[in-house]
Amino acid sequence: GIQVEQSPPDLILQEGANSTLRCNFSDSVNNLQWFHQNPWGQLINLFYIPSGTKQNGRLSATTVATERYSLLYISSSQTTDSGVYFCAVSRLTFGEGTQLTVNP
């Protein structure tokens, strides 16, 4: 099956900093999503982005399908951005996530 690798595994930021999270996948995909899992376990859908670039407020994402990676950008981070960020490909395979901690 498809392998999904996320980096970095852990990231600690000061409030206001910017960050980039990466998701590499081993085969071509037609379905890629980014999620934020909050401390209560809920998975929030951030982007459905099999290719191209999308933006939603302080967050944006880019998927380069031909090179098999996707990037999630968080600008001007806030403490409420803390949690685990997952990418998932083709519904079946989730990465291990990036644990983000934003300190005040």
Place this chain on the structure above:
Amino acid sequence: ETGVTQTPRHLVMGMTNKKSLKCEQHLGHNAMYWYKQSAKKPLELMFVYNFKEQTENNSVPSRFSPECPNSSHLFLHLHTLQPEDSALYLCASSLGQYNSPLHFGNGTRLTVT
């Protein structure tokens, strides 16, 4: 997101008990999913239903038994579970089975004693 509702939020059960998890979606979606999230591990897909028909069973032990009476409801029946089955069980739905975004419920935190 409140379009996918899971009950109960928390469940503690003994290894000889029988219990059921319920999932309901109000998004008009046709596909529904069960995922398992164990501590320190990625989400694992368990079952997929599309238009009430099971389309994927990801080698899940028979002590987990799914049921999908219609496109809006999904159940996971549990019996004779093991302590290692303790995990967060997440339900999701999507409009189509493949090229559509997943929408998750809040999950059921299961503890098997």
